[in-house]
Amino acid sequence: MSADIIDGKAFAAKVREKVATHVARLKEENGITPGLAVVLVGEDPASQVYVRSKGKLTTEVGMNSIEHKLGADTSEADLLSLIAQLNADPAVHGILVQLPLPDHLNEDLVINSIEPAKDVDGFHISNVGLLGTGQKSMVPCTPLGCLMLLRDYHGSLSGMNAVVIGRSNIVGKPMANLLLGDSCTVTIAHSRTQDLQDVVRGADIVVAAVGRPEMVTGDWIKPGATVIDVGINRIPNGEKTKLVGDVDFASASQVAGAITPVPGGVGPMTIACLLANTVTACCRANGIKEPKGLTA
């Protein structure tokens, strides 16, 4: 193995420490405790993984964690009325509606009913538009976490060739916008991209966010490139299962200059950035100068 391992778990712990410092300051100087509301509808297994550590880490940094667990058969009207209630609640600074939602609920409608200033996922159309035009917004947690890791490792990203594999609204598109904001030359590749391997081979930075276990192998990687693996895939491993990314770590780490592991890479950064976004939202809501380095 030759690649540096980018330790997302350790970096996320530092981000959370910084968040905790600002939470303590908000309490002491302003008498405000940031509050994060999480809304869960039904029981999607991928969401469960996420929820496990999230509530714990929220209280660990000193914030209030408000959890609403609704049945899988919850009506759209009931969900929208809960969101309206959270929008109006001054103790709630961040709202996250866990995705995916059950099929009978319109995800776009639900997300766009969240007050944009409280949209700590950064999925509301207003925040998407603000990010796309380089204006101050709430930035989606996973791409923000990836950007923090890349900036920490490289310093400046200016002029680098970045290839984002995956075009989701949650990761691929906002990731591309953030990299463009840092003056990368950005390509968004996806399942229909022709000669995908050749496209990836041209990249100084590869962000893999396709949801296909170990799809990106070492022979796709330009020697010395930085590889950010967003994938979290549970695959069979003998009797049990194991988590793997969208990158084949064994082969890619022979070729890359730096690489994030799964687990312990991007995943912990996603949660740290959710907490960071909640502090940012709380400061903005109260006209308090927001901490530096916790957003893009």
Ligand SMILES: Nc1nc(=O)c2c([nH]1)NC[C@@H]1CN(c3ccc(C(=O)N[C@@H](CCC(=O)O)C(=O)O)cc3)C=[N+]21
């Ligand atoms: N509105 C919304 N926003 C989300 O951000 C969101 C969501 N819905 N729905 C579910 C997915 C999933 N997700 C994860 C985040 C961190 C880890 C994470 O920290 N994973 C650990 C491993 C955990 C383990 O060992 O099982 C790691 O990669 O090291 C996992 C999954 C956020 N999601």
